[in-house]
Amino acid sequence: MDGFRIPIGQHVDSLVDGLQEHVGFVFDWINDVVYATVMGIESVLLGIPFIVFVVITALIAWKLAGKGVALFAIIGFLLVNNIGLWQPAMQTLSLVLTAEIITLLVGLPLGIIIAKHKGLDNSVRPVLDLMQTMPAFVYLIPAVMFFSLGRVPGVMATIIFSMPPMIRLTSLGIKQVPNDLVEAGHAFGCTPYQLLVKVELPHALTTIMAGVNQSIMLALSMVVIAAMIGAGGLGSMVLRGVQRVNIGLGFESGLAVVILAIFLDRITQGLGKKKQEF
Amino acid sequence: MDHKVVVENLVKIFGKNPSRGVELLQQGVAKDEILSSAKLTIGVADVSFHVDAGEIFVVMGLSGSGKSTLLRCLNRLHEPTAGKIVIDGEDITAMTRPALREFRRTKIGMVFQNFALYPNRTILDNVAFGLEIRGVEKDARQKIAQETIELVGLDGWENQYPSELSGGMQQRVGLARALALDPDILLMDEPFSALDPLIRKEMQEELLRLQEKMNKTIIFITHDLDEALSLGDRIAIMKDGWVVQLGTAEEILNNPEDEYVVKFTEDVDRSKILIAESVMHKPLAVALLEKDGVNVILRKIDKHGLSSILVVDGTHRVVGGLHPEDLVRAKKEGLSIKDIPVHEVSQTLLSTPLRSLLEMSSDTAFPLAVVDEDQKLVGVIARSHMLAALARRGVI
Numbered sequence: 001m002d003g004f005r006i007p008i009g010q011h012v013d014s015l016v017d018g019l020q021e022h023v024g025f026v027f028d029w030i031n032d033v034v035y036a037t038v039m040g041i042e043s044v045l046l047g048i049p050f051i052v053f054v055v056i057t058a059l060i061a062w063k064l065a066g067k068g069v070a071l072f073a074i075i076g077f078l079l080v081n082n083i084g085l086w087q088p089a090m091q092t093l094s095l096v097l098t099a100e101i102i103t104l105l106v107g108l109p110l111g112i113i114i115a116k117h118k119g120l121d122n123s124v125r126p127v128l129d130l131m132q133t134m135p136a137f138v139y140l141i142p143a144v145m146f147f148s149l150g151r152v153p154g155v156m157a158t159i160i161f162s163m164p165p166m167i168r169l170t171s172l173g174i175k176q177v178p179n180d181l182v183e184a185g186h187a188f189g190c191t192p193y194q195l196l197v198k199v200e201l202p203h204a205l206t207t208i209m210a211g212v213n214q215s216i217m218l219a220l221s222m223v224v225i226a227a228m229i230g231a232g233g234l235g236s237m238v239l240r241g242v243q244r245v246n247i248g249l250g251f252e253s254g255l256a257v258v259i260l261a262i263f264l265d266r267i268t269q270g271l272g273k274k275k276q277e278f
Numbered sequence: 279m280d281h282k283v284v285v286e287n288l289v290k291i292f293g294k295n296p297s298r299g300v301e302l303l304q305q306g307v308a309k310d311e312i313l314s315s316a317k318l319t320i321g322v323a324d325v326s327f328h329v330d331a332g333e334i335f336v337v338m339g340l341s342g343s344g345k346s347t348l349l350r351c352l353n354r355l356h357e358p359t360a361g362k363i364v365i366d367g368e369d370i371t372a373m374t375r376p377a378l379r380e381f382r383r384t385k386i387g388m389v390f391q392n393f394a395l396y397p398n399r400t401i402l403d404n405v406a407f408g409l410e411i412r413g414v415e416k417d418a419r420q421k422i423a424q425e426t427i428e429l430v431g432l433d434g435w436e437n438q439y440p441s442e443l444s445g446g447m448q449q450r451v452g453l454a455r456a457l458a459l460d461p462d463i464l465l466m467d468e469p470f471s472a473l474d475p476l477i478r479k480e481m482q483e484e485l486l487r488l489q490e491k492m493n494k495t496i497i498f499i500t501h502d503l504d505e506a507l508s509l510g511d512r513i514a515i516m517k518d519g520w521v522v523q524l525g526t527a528e529e530i531l532n533n534p535e536d537e538y539v540v541k542f543t544e545d546v547d548r549s550k551i552l553i554a555e556s557v558m559h560k561p562l563a564v565a566l567l568e569k570d571g572v573n574v575i576l577r578k579i580d581k582h583g584l585s586s587i588l589v590v591d592g593t594h595r596v597v598g599g600l601h602p603e604d605l606v607r608a609k610k611e612g613l614s615i616k617d618i619p620v621h622e623v624s625q626t627l628l629s630t631p632l633r634s635l636l637e638m639s640s641d642t643a644f645p646l647a648v649v650d651e652d653q654k655l656v657g658v659i660a661r662s663h664m665l666a667a668l669a670r671r672g673v674i
Contacts (some may be wrong), residue, residue, distance in 0.1 A: 180394040186355055188408040188459075189383035198410070202398045 016145050027146045034098065034152045042094035050081055061263065065270030069263070076259035085237065085256045092223055092233030093260060095151060099158040099219045103166050104212065106159075111170025111211070112196065121171065128164040136161055136222055140229050154223065154231025162218040169211030173204030209272030216264050224257060234260075280367065281328035282495045283335075283352070283463065288361035290321035290347050296359045309518045321347035321356070323519035331462075334489065334496045336510030338503060338542075344519040345499045349465050352497065353386050354378055365463065383412045387456030391468040393448045395440040401427065401451050402436040408459045419458075426458040427451075429488070446477035450484075457492070466498045470505065482509055503542050507531070515539055554635060555628040557664055558648045558657030565589045565615070567597055572608050572615055575600065586644050589620055594654040599623040599644040623647050628656065635664060 020027070045053070054077050062070035080089050114121045139160050143153035177200050185199040201208075227235025234253050241250025291299035299318040302311075309320045322344045329335040339345045350356040352363060354370060363370040365385070373381060387408070395404050402423050403410075409419035427436050430450040440448055449469055456464055470478040482505060489496065500506050506513045507527040514524045515538070523535040534540045563578040565587050570578075579587055579602050589597040598620035608618045625647045626635060635646060648657040 178394075180390055180392055181396060183355055184388070184390060184394040184396075185411075187353060187382060187386075187388040187465075188411050188455075189379040189381075190411050191379065194411055198407075199396065202396070205398075 016142055020146065030156075031147050031152050034102070034155050035150075037101070038094055038098045038151045038155060041097050042091055045090040045094055046087060050077075050086065054078065057263070061267060061270075065266040069266040069270070072266075073263050076263060080256045080259055083252050083256070085234065085253060088232070088234045088237050088253070089256050089260060092220070092235065092257070095155055095158065095223045095226070095231060095233055096216060096219045096260075096264070099155050099162060099223070100212070100216050102155070102159050103163050103215050103219070107163050107166030107211070107215070108170055108208070111167045111208075112174055114167065115171040115174035124167070128167060131160055132164045136225050137228075139222075140226065143226075144229050149230040151231050153229050154226030157226050157229070158219050158222040161222040162215040165214035165218065166211045169214065170204070170208050173207030173211070174200050176207065177203045206272050209268060213265060213268040213272065216268055217261065220257065220261050220264065282331040282333075282366065283329040283497070284362075284364040285328065285352075286326050286362040286364070288322055288325045288348070288351060288363065289359045290344075290351055290356055291318050291359045292321055293318035300360050320344070320519045322351060322358075324361075325516075325519075325521050326361075327514055327521065327524060329495055329497060331495050332493045333511045334498055334509050336498045336500060336506040336513045337516060338500050338506040338510075338513055339516035340501055342518075343516040345501075345516050346467055347519075348516070349467050349497060349499050352463075352465060353382055353388065383408065384459065385461050386463045386465060387459050387461035388465045389449070389452045389456050389467065389469045391471055393440070393445075393452045393472075395448055395451055395455075397440055400437050400439060401432065401443070404440065404451055405436075405454045405458050407455055412459070423454075423458050426454045429457065430454045430484070444477075445473050446481060449473060449481060453485075453488075457488075462495055464494050464496045466496060468499050468501065471501065478505070485509065515542065553628070553632060554626050554630045554646070554648050554659060555657070557632060558628075558646075558659045561588060561655065561658045563587060564655065565600060567591045567615070570615065572605055572613070572618075575615070576602070576605050576609065579605070588623060588644070588647055588655065588658065590655055596623055596625055596647045596649060596653070596655050601643070625649050625653075626659075627651075632664060635659065 048056075054074055057077065058070045058073050061073045080086055110124075114124050136157075139157040140153070143157040147153040147156055181199055181203065182195065185195045190199065223231060223233060224235035224238055227233065227239045230236075234257050237253035238250055238257070240246070241248075241253060289300055289303065291303075293299070294317070296318060298316055299312055299320065302316060302318075303320070303323055307315075309323065312318050312320060325344075325348060327335075337345045337348060347356055351358045352365075352370070354373075358371050361371070365381075368381075370378075370381065396407065399407065402420060405426055406414075406419040406423035409422060414422070424433075424436060427433055430453055432447060432450050432454065435443065435447065440451065443451065449472075452469065470481045473481060485496075486509065498506075498509055500509075507530075510527060512524065512526055513530055514521045515530065516522065517538050523530055523539050525533075530539060531543055534543050562582040562584065565575045565578065567589050568591065575587060578584070584602075586602065587600050589600055591597050599622075600618065600620060604618045607613075608615070621644065623644045623646075626649070628648060628650060645658040645660040647655055648659060650656050
């Protein structure tokens with residue numbers, strides 16, 4: 001037994017190397033798309049006047065989650081602006097939004113496919129377990145190797161981290177559609193697509209929205225960690241606070257993260273509930 | 279005339295390699311044995327029947343008898359393992375997927391036990407669902423849906439959601455959703471079983487009322503013999519995947535073919551507890567043996583429009599019955615009441631079950647006399663009363 005060790009690490013290294021060498025153009029393309037999305041959203045968020053942003057978000061909050069959350073948004077964002085963290089907060093928000101858009105685009109169809117194929121479900125589940133339980137920092141390494149430093153690897157690491165609940169809850173929502181509703185759909189002559197769009201998705205929407213909520217929350221926590229590879233935003237302020245043992249800065253930027261988190265959580269929850277009130 | 283629906287040797291077996299099960303069935307192996315030896319569940323075992331256009335065909339059986347499976351084979355929600363289903367001359371089992379969808383969208387509607395309404399759709403959109411799937415334009419389908427909602431008596435509710443409606447109303451929506459397609463055939467899978475007895479009765483009557491207007495071919499599943507008897511033009515009783523008896527309500531009640539059916543029909547009586555007292559009427563008039571003359575009795579008969587009259591003595595005990603013809607003859611010939619024949623009348627106690635009365639009263643022109651313990655007349659039961667009472671309870 002002496003000295004023998006299964007070289008998992010080496011294999012992963014060579015896999016990453018091989019991918020970079022042979023399909024590097026794919027990563028370049030992903031890099032370009034993600035970068036353009038992040039910067040686009042960021043420039044919009046920072047481009048509109050602060051007060052307009054506050055009014056719009058307060059209105060959204062009011063519509064989806066009620067007066068309390070609207071008031072919270074106004075006070076919270078005014079506070080974030082006041083302590084000079086507006087720009088990093090918007091950078092963080094744009095990272096989260098980009099990651100969430102991609103998570104939705106990939107996770108929703110994947111969740112649906114998994115719900116429809118039991119065999120696939122069994123093989124995907126351990127992968128999702130792995131994605132969720134692997135320490136978040138580990139994702140930073142391949143992200144850096146494929147996309148170097150900056151916002152894009154930050155978004156990619158965030159996507160991997162926040163994808164599982166989106167897939168799981170979509171799949172769960174579809175599977176939970178009562179059998180008799182599906183049967184009725186068939187009895188009235190639905191095509192598979194009609195069944196999905198007219199029966200299954202509307203019924204699963206609440207659960208799917210819970211998935212969106214969960215993945216946004218995870219994305220927000222990951223985006224802070226991703227500051228370690230230069231993703232920027234509030235995370236980098238937290239990091240700076242830690243490195244310089246600056247408790248004040250650390251707490252302020254942490255508070256800004258919390259305000260963003262609560263705002264996003266209440267809004268996505270409200271979206272789910274809104275749809276539930278048939 | 280050709281039959282609307284013809285089912286020939288239909289078999290549905292669940293499990294892997296079901297064709298093995300078909301062989302075992304043909305060899306006459308029992309259901310339990312096939313389950314234990316081949317791990318196959320027999321849903322429907324070699325069933326053949328036909329349904330005519332405009333008929334209400336009821337399939338009755340306990341849970342696990344295969345009745346729902348049979349119904350689901352008719353629109354291929356379950357794929358039949360073997361056999362043929364021919365509807366309007368077309369073999370359903372041979373249809374391609376697109377042809378099957380078209381068939382489901384236009385020809386065959388289905389109503390479910392637990393309503394299966396879409397909770398996130400309004401009543402209007404629920405009823406319009408089938409038309410939406412068929413691709414009917416929004417305005418057109420909402421117009422049809424609205425008309426159908428009115429047909430089932432739910433106008434005013436179209437913008438509510440299913441959860442806001444009672445069970446009976448929800449099933450009206452379920453019915454409307456199927457009817458909106460204007461299908462030839464309605465499949466109804468225990469549609470009223472989830473409703474409480476009063477509402478169930480009301481829905482049965484509603485269905486019969488609608489059926490008079492629409493004249494659909496209805497295949498109706500139930501585990502309730504009362505329901506089967508009051509709705510079905512013909513009834514098939516299923517057990518363990520087989521049809522054990524098929525016939526009209528009367529045929530099944532009068533001549534139950536095996537123990538299983540007997541048990542069912544016995545249950546009906548026990549659940550009904552119809553006794554003489556519950557269906558008797560107060561006699562409109564009686565002839566008093568000691569007091570009344572021929573003319574008085576004839577006046578009584580005339581006044582109440584009777585076809586015969588019972589004669590009682592001074593203590594109100596039944597002596598017998600008189601025919602009007604005999605009285606008329608007596609009047610002409612100047613005879614007294616003592617000179618005309620008094621016919622024997624069947625008497626029964628208040629607590630006698632109705633079922634045994636049915637046989638007693640069928641061979642006499644007089645109503646049954648219901649008497650108390652002292653033999654005093656307390657009521658009469660005309661044969662027509664008895665039938666009406668049974669019909670009200672859904673036995674005939």
